[in-house]
Amino acid sequence: MLNKLNLNQETIQGCRKYAKDIADQMQRFIDRHTTVAVERTVLRLLGIDGIDDFGRPLVNALIDHIVKQGDLSKGISHYLGYAVHDTEETPQEIARRVANQKLDLSIYKDLERCPYLEELMPFFEKTLARVDAMKKIRSTWIEKTPKKTTPNKYVIVATGNIYEDIKQAISAAKKGADIIAVIRSTGQSLLDYVPFGPTTEGFGGTYATQENFRLMREALDQVSEEEGRYVKLVNYASGLCMPEIAAMGAIERLDMMLNDSLYGIIFRDINPKRTLIDQYFSRVLSSHAEIIINTGEDNYLTTSDAFDHAHTVLASQFINEQFAKKAGMKESLMGLGHAYEIDPNMENSFLYELAQAEMAREIFPHAPLKYMPPTKHMTGDIFKGCVQDALFNITAVSTHQSIHLLGMMTEAIHTPFMSDRAMALNIASYIEKAFKDFGDDVLYRPDGIIVKRAHDVLHHAHQLLSEIKEEGLFKALEKGRFAEISRKEDGGKGLSGVYLKHDNYENPILDLLKKRLKEGSHER
Amino acid sequence: MSAKSTWIRPYGDTENDGKVQLSFSLPMPLGTLGEEAAKKIALQMGIHDPAVVHAEALSDTFSFYIIYGRAEHQVDMTTLHAVETGHHVMTKEEIETFIETHFQEPLVFVGASTGTDAHTVGIDAIMNMKGYNGNYGLERYKGIKAYNLGGQVDNEVLLEKAIELHADVILISQTVTQKDVHIENLTQFIELLEAENKRQDFVVIIGGPRIHHGLAKELGYDAGFGPKKYAFDVASFAVELLYSRGVKIKK
Numbered sequence: 001m002l003n004k005l006n007l008n009q010e011t012i013q014g015c016r017k018y019a020k021d022i023a024d025q026m027q028r029f030i031d032r033h034t035t036v037a038v039e040r041t042v043l044r045l046l047g048i049d050g051i052d053d054f055g056r057p058l059v060n061a062l063i064d065h066i067v068k069q070g071d072l073s074k075g076i077s078h079y080l081g082y083a084v085h086d087t088e089e090t091p092q093e094i095a096r097r098v099a100n101q102k103l104d105l106s107i108y109k110d111l112e113r114c115p116y117l118e119e120l121m122p123f124f125e126k127t128l129a130r131v132d133a134m135k136k137i138r139s140t141w142i143e144k145t146p147k148k149t150t151p152n153k154y155v156i157v158a159t160g161n162i163y164e165d166i167k168q169a170i171s172a173a174k175k176g177a178d179i180i181a182v183i184r185s186t187g188q189s190l191l192d193y194v195p196f197g198p199t200t201e202g203f204g205g206t207y208a209t210q211e212n213f214r215l216m217r218e219a220l221d222q223v224s225e226e227e228g229r230y231v232k233l234v235n236y237a238s239g240l241c242m243p244e245i246a247a248m249g250a251i252e253r254l255d256m257m258l259n260d261s262l263y264g265i266i267f268r269d270i271n272p273k274r275t276l277i278d279q280y281f282s283r284v285l286s287s288h289a290e291i292i293i294n295t296g297e298d299n300y301l302t303t304s305d306a307f308d309h310a311h312t313v314l315a316s317q318f319i320n321e322q323f324a325k326k327a328g329m330k331e332s333l334m335g336l337g338h339a340y341e342i343d344p345n346m347e348n349s350f351l352y353e354l355a356q357a358e359m360a361r362e363i364f365p366h367a368p369l370k371y372m373p374p375t376k377h378m379t380g381d382i383f384k385g386c387v388q389d390a391l392f393n394i395t396a397v398s399t400h401q402s403i404h405l406l407g408m409m410t411e412a413i414h415t416p417f418m419s420d421r422a423m424a425l426n427i428a429s430y431i432e433k434a435f436k437d438f439g440d441d442v443l444y445r446p447d448g449i450i451v452k453r454a455h456d457v458l459h460h461a462h463q464l465l466s467e468i469k470e471e472g473l474f475k476a477l478e479k480g481r482f483a484e485i486s487r488k489e490d491g492g493k494g495l496s497g498v499y500l501k502h503d504n505y506e507n508p509i510l511d512l513l514k515k516r517l518k519e520g521s522h523e524r
Numbered sequence: 525m526s527a528k529s530t531w532i533r534p535y536g537d538t539e540n541d542g543k544v545q546l547s548f549s550l551p552m553p554l555g556t557l558g559e560e561a562a563k564k565i566a567l568q569m570g571i572h573d574p575a576v577v578h579a580e581a582l583s584d585t586f587s588f589y590i591i592y593g594r595a596e597h598q599v600d601m602t603t604l605h606a607v608e609t610g611h612h613v614m615t616k617e618e619i620e621t622f623i624e625t626h627f628q629e630p631l632v633f634v635g636a637s638t639g640t641d642a643h644t645v646g647i648d649a650i651m652n653m654k655g656y657n658g659n660y661g662l663e664r665y666k667g668i669k670a671y672n673l674g675g676q677v678d679n680e681v682l683l684e685k686a687i688e689l690h691a692d693v694i695l696i697s698q699t700v701t702q703k704d705v706h707i708e709n710l711t712q713f714i715e716l717l718e719a720e721n722k723r724q725d726f727v728v729i730i731g732g733p734r735i736h737h738g739l740a741k742e743l744g745y746d747a748g749f750g751p752k753k754y755a756f757d758v759a760s761f762a763v764e765l766l767y768s769r770g771v772k773i774k775k
Contacts, residue, residue, distance in 0.1 A: 171583035186656065187645040190674065203645045204656065267653050269663075269672070302654075375658070412658040419549045419588045422580070485653060485663075493674060 004444050005355075005362055005454045011462050012363055015318045018465035023322035026473050030280045033273065034505065036063050036192070036497035038281045039076040041243040044251075045509050046080065046091040046123045049210065051196045052099035058092075059244070060193045061099035069106035073502040079105040081114035081506070084123075091123055113504040124509045127251065131289050134253040138290070141230035150432045151371070151396050151404035153425060154234070158183035158415040160202030162212045166219040171418050173223040173231045175425040179256065179403065181234035182216060183415075184208050189239025189268045190493060194248070204415065208235050208245055213252035232256060234294070237282050238264050240494050242275070246282035250289035256335065256403075257286055260296035261323045262316065265477060266485050267299055271492035272477055281510065283327030288513050290333065294403065295320040298339030298372035300483040306341035306376070307349075310356055311460035312482055313338050317364065318465060319473075328517030331366040335403055339372035340392040348449060350391055355453035357399040358444075363458075371396050373407025385409040386427065393431040398439035404428070533598040542594040544571065554579060554587040562589040570596045614760045616660060622763055623667030627772045631763065633662050633670045634686045635695030636677035639709035643699035644675040646732050650695060650755050659754035668759065679713040683720065691726060692771055693762045698732040706732065707743070714744040727765050729758060 040059040052061050066072050066079055083094045083105055097103035108114075155177045157168040162182075169180045185202030188195075198215060199207040206212060213235065220231045232255035237246040242259070249257050261279045264270035286293055297313040297320070304312065317336040324334045338360050342349040360369055374388045389407035396404045406424040408416045416424075444450045468476040480486035536543025546566070552558050559576045566574035571593035578590040614622060623631060635647045649656035651672040653663045662670035671689055673682065686694050696713065698706035710730060717723040723744075730740050731749040740748025747761050767773060 167583075167586075171586055174581075174583045185645070187643065187648050190644055190648065269652070299654075378658075414657075417549065418582050418586060419547065422582045422588060 003362060005358055005451050006446060007359065007362060007454060007458055011458055015315075015458070015462050015465050016322070018462075018469040019315075019318035019322045020325075021469045022319055022465070022473055023326055026276055026323075027280070027326050029273070030277050032501055033277050034073070034075060034499050034501055034507070035274055035277050035494075036067065036072065036499075037241055037243050037274075037278050037494075038507075039063050039066075039072060040241075041247050041281060041285070042076050042507060042509055043080075043091065043095065044244055044247045045127045046120060047127055048091050048095045050092075050096075052096075055196070056099070057193050057196060058095040058099050062095045062105075065098050066105060069104070070109045071502065073499045074109075074504055075501070075506045077117060077120060077506045077508055078114045078504065079108050081116040081120055082108040082111065084119050085116035091120075114506060117506060117508045120508060121512075124512065128288075128512075131250045134250070135290050138230070138253060138255065141224065145229040149400075150436060151401045152178035152232070153428055153432075154179035154181060154370075154403050154405045155421050155424065156181045156183050156405075156416070157421075158205045160185065160204070160206050161200040162198050162206050162215055163200065165206050166216060168418050168421070169216065170219060170223050172421050172425065173220065173227060175422045176429050177231065177406075177421075177425055178229075179232040179234060180216070180220060181256075181258075182206055182208070182212070184236050189236075189264060189270070192240045192494065192497065194241050194244050208248075210248045210252060213248055213254060217253050234258065237286070237293075238296075239268060240264075240270060240274070240278075240497070242278040243281040243285060246285040246289075246291070249291060250285055254291060256292040256294055257282075258296065259283065259286060259293040260337070261320055262477070262482060263296035263299060265487050265492065266483050267296075269487065269492045271495040271498065272474060272487055272489055273498050274492075274494040276473075277498065279323065280327055283324055283329055284510065284513050284517065287324075287327050287329040287333065287517055292333045292335045292368055292403075293324065293329070294335040294370045295337045297337040298341070298370075301339050301341035302376050302483075304484050306339070306343070307346065307352060309484075310352075310457045311464055313356075314360070314363070314457055314461035315464045315468070316482060317360065318461070319468075321364065321367070328514065328521065330521075331364075332368065334364070334367040335370040336360070336364055336367050337370045337372060340374050340395060340407075341372075341376050344374075344377050344388060350395070351449050352453050353391070353395050354399065355450040356457065357395050357401060358450070359454040359457060361399050361401070368402035370403040370405065371401035372405050373411070375407075375411050378407070378411035380413055382409040382413075385411060386423075389424065390427060390431060393428050394435055394438075397432055397435040398442075400439055530601045531598045532601060534595050542572070542596065542598075543592065544595050545590065545592050546571070547588070547590045549582055549586055549588045551586055553585060554581040558587045559589070562591060566591050566593055572596055611761045611764055613757055614763075616665060616756050616759075619756060619759045619763055620666045622767075623665075626763075626767050626774060627667065628774050629772055630667055630669045631693065631766060631772065632689055632691045633668055633693045633695060633759075633762070634673065634682070634689055634691040635662075635671070635697065636673035636682050636685075637675040637697040637699065638677050638679055638682055638713065639698075640705065641675060641698055641700045641709075644672075644697070646697035646699055647672055647674075647695065650697070650731065650758055655755055657754065659756060661755045662759060665755070665759060679709070679716050682713070683716055683722065686726060687722070692766055693727045693729065695758065696728070696730045698730065698735060701732070701734040706734070710743050710745070727762050727769075729762065731758070 043059040155172045157165045183205035185207045186204040195207045198211045224231045234256040237257040237259045264275045265272045297316045386409045410420045474489040477487045533542040534544045563574045574593035652661040655661035729747045735748045736750050737748045
């Protein structure tokens with residue numbers, strides 16, 4: 001890729017070094033802790049699924065049981081290892097019996113480090129075999145899909161009813177969408193369990209359930225066949241069940257997951273410790289399943305001014321990159337986020353947007369960057385909105401963004417109608433054609449506004465990262481460094497689900513995944 | 525020239541031409557039949573000479589139409605009344621200015637979805653940073669300290685927290701209304717406030733899909749907000765009531 005902005009490579013390396021130090025510091029904390037969500041994920045990976053007579057997921061029933069009567073700091077694998085050995089039953093049967101209060105696992109609480117973990121491995125291997133099969137199907141499909149150099153067009157469906165979502169998704173795919181995201185119901189991020197089964201009543205979105213994942217993937221496979229290209233599916237591994245949803249996505253062949261290390265903390269007031277521990281396990285899973293993550297830096301600009309706080313986006317991208325590396329993630333899976341959110345009343349706003357997008361592309365050349373459309377300054381004037389989106393589309397195409405989330409002219413009015421989405425796809429396809437090689441054909445004046453702006457933003461990000469490195473990430477969050485929202489280390493939701501690991505803590509599936517990711521990276 | 529008529533119609537480029545544009549989708553394939561359906565719908569809406577200026581397929585089973593035509597309807601301006609809301613609704617920025625101008629210190633809002641209700645959708649839409657439908661929540665308002673206690677909060681715990689946090693406003697969300705469980709729960713909270721002699725210490729507001737202002741007043745609350753109400757609706761009401769009660773106001 002051509003270096004059009006002449007960015008200072010030493011400054012970029014300096015940013016990476018600071019971000020790595022920030023992530024290293026935090027990883028030491030993460031490695032010493034586990035959460036209820038991590039442990040529930042372990043149970044899902046053992047093949048446990050379904051709900052009890054009260055509609056409570058079995059994985060929750062089992063973890064609640066150990067939280068109340070056992071000691072979760074040893075890890076759920078400790079208990080399941082003993083239980084599988086003693087009962088010779090499957091984890092699913094054990095979970096069912098525990099939920100019905102027919103089996104008490106707290107008897108293993110004070111026993112020595114579980115010597116039977118090997119007996120759990122066939123169950124884990126069965127799930128991993130399923131995930132591997134899904135990876136194979138995906139990679140075969142991607143090989144068959146015609147290659148293109150322009151961004152992948154990404155649209156959202158959000159009816160609340162999975163069956164209605166499917167109709168909308170099919171229409172979008174037929175109109176040229178490459179990626180479909182199903183927005184979750186408002187409030188799901190704060191549920192400390194994953195709802196079960198197909199759902200038809202969401203608020204501003206549709207519940208992420210394993211069955212909903214399956215139904216939508218099945219519909220998109222059908223439309224992929226018809227269109228002769230693979231249509232990708234996205235959901236949200238975020239909130240209090242972040243790693244569980246990552247696991248469900250791996251099992252049901254989602255292709256991307258929204259998965260930010262800080263979003264839940266800042267915008268959902270989820271406890272920082274909880275989120276940072278959960279994001280690690282989620283990313284290890286997504287790395288293994290070759291699911292692209294999307295980070296949420298774009299959201300900062302919905303609270304903070306996009307011009308003044310552009311450097312916080314870049315700083316956060318560096319931090320997200322390092323956290324992803326910690327989880328063994330390839331650069332080709334790091335969908336770092338940013339957005340087109342500068343006030344349209346500002347003079348030269350387009351040049352500043354171009355600078356930011358070009359800069360992100362040059363600094364993260366191998367990352368499938370996710371570029372978000374204008375939302376904050378969309379007004380309800382749908383006609384002007386089309387033009388705002390058009391300028392955004394031009395920026396996306398000419399700076400070679402990878403994941404192009406299409407703006408909707410009815411942003412700020414309602415969740416998109418089927419026709420809103422179709423119009424957005426028509427306009428984006430037109431610009432995709434018209435501007436196809438534009439970016440490669442123009443250079444920026446070395447002393448011009450665009451180049452200067454990119455240098456400024458990089459400089460400020462470097463400065464901010466050096467400060468965060470000194471104070472540590474928890475302190476930085478408390479100071480409101482991102483999105484100008486302050487979150488305390490021990491505040492927010494979900495802190496009670498965080499555990500300091502016991503000396504005898506065991507998580508054999510995390511160990512196995514880490515080992516495989518390490519071997520994989522040696523092979524590359 | 526005669527006196528100007530008080531009747532008006534939409535205006536395209538000539539007085540009284542009634543020209544309008546509309547667009548919609550139909551759950552049927554694109555084709556001549558689809559266009560006919562689109563025109564007929566426009567006619568039934570009172571649009572004369574509907575012209576389908578653009579039609580396209582959205583999928584094999586859906587189609588989209590853009591129509592221009594002449595609206596037959598007209599309105600007499602002298603008969604129009606603007607619908608009055610019970611209170612003056614301000615924007616987020618106006619509310620922030622109102623607080624800065626009139627109050628000495630930040631106003632404290634404590635909210636929860638109470639009783640057995642685990643649905644935090646409503647309270648999150650009003651309180652959380654992100655808000656709903658592009659309308660930011662109270663957490664993002666300057667001059668407001670918002671504490672969202674989440675779901676399944678007991679009435680006793682809510683009151684305890686409200687006292688501890690020196691709340692000025694208590695917000696209660698109720699989503700589940702099966703067998704009128706919400707009425708029972710809401711009544712119990714008011715009784716609790718009165719038993720503790722705390723009713724006058726707070727502005728108490730309820731919200732939810734089945735809540736309306738009449739019900740709120742009947743149960744002894746200051747206000748009730750139903751669907752399609754956002755943080756600015758709730759905050760406008762609360763800050764004006766606090767002001768009229770003289771709570772924390774600048775002397």
